Amino acid sequence: MASQAIDRQPNGVGEVLAALVAANGSAKHPYLESPALIGDHAVRNLADIAHFICMLHGRYPGVIDHAAQRVVHPAARSFIARAAPGFGAERAYLTRLVVAAGPLPSTLGQAQSEAAVTNQTHALATLAQSERNGTAIGAAIALVLDWRPIRRVLDAAAQRFGLQPPPLDLPGLTETLAMAVSAAETPGIERAMAFGAQQLLVQHRGLWDLLESRESARRQA
Template sequence: MQAIETARSEQMADLLVSLALADGSASHRYCSSEALTSGREAVRNLADAAHYLCVLHGRFPGVIDHALNRTSHPAAQGWLSAAAEAFAAERSLLTRLAVATGPLPSTPGQAECEAAVLQQRHALEMLAQSDRAGCALGAAIALALDWRAIRAVLDAAARRVSIEPQACVLPDEEETRTVAMTVADTPSFERAMSFGAQQLLNQHRGLWDLLEAREAARTRL
């Protein structure tokens, strides 16, 4: 029985990591595109990304902070506390970049874009404050796993404005896998974690879709 429980827990950890790789920012063509980080329009594109990522994740409390308050599983408390502290530095970087990269580039449909990102932020807030045990934690884990790809974009933006960002100290994949394996003790908790992770990744992909569409709209001007 113990071997079965261990195998199931390992599968849960594998699932969360696989979701981040397959459905997260790293697999989105625009997030890793040359047009975003080093193309002719990179300055405007990076400013766009910095501003909208700041709208999504630049406010306190954020996804991880809410999850810390919503998650009672003792095995997750240490991970969430460390992740919340680390993300405070990421939030500070987002704010600095939103200021340093200048105003949002003029883009058709600006009001609609603003409304869409505000809706995404609201969706993340609701997800991170869900009463369904495991949902908020799954979202927080997905954010930590997906942030590595997002941070690469932020680092590119920082280089453009001569900011030297400190290293990201969010819990690494191994630490995150360990926590996921430890807390995945019931099928219902696992399902909630998977749902929370998938929904957060969907919001991130939606943001990259929006940023890609905005870049295309600017090139048509």
């Protein structure tokens, strides 16, 4: 269904990417609006989120760092140069947050959960190192745009654990989409950008599915 939506989109890669993130990004996942993340009982769930987001995005090199080795368009390279240090600061934030959150909550199927995220990490690395022109920058774009709803949950966790959230220093929506329009010089690059973005969002939603199932397992234990 998502690929059909891409094919029908008539107004350029900027609108394609914005529509993908709006429809399939983290903000649309029901777990982010779940009562499980509110109230005294939310501590274990927020700790779980911090640990697993750190597993996926807390290591160097990450999606943006891999993409830096693939992008060639000047606008895309400028975007990566702007985003890389900002996401480096986010990795440091994740590390501090995991320390503040304490041990990973005990949950049935822990080994399988960690293996699933390891597989996701490999999938993202492969995506961000794709030789298809546009795929890597598409993944990086989706990460930057989808990070904001993720960051809101991380900030809620930080406040719960007594940690002051640092300022977010990543390119904004207008800047990011303007770069995408500039870098998408051919229909093939546009399609590759959309593919890279779509596949990164699939991995994010898969992680939220996993975190939601872990919360359910703890609640029913």
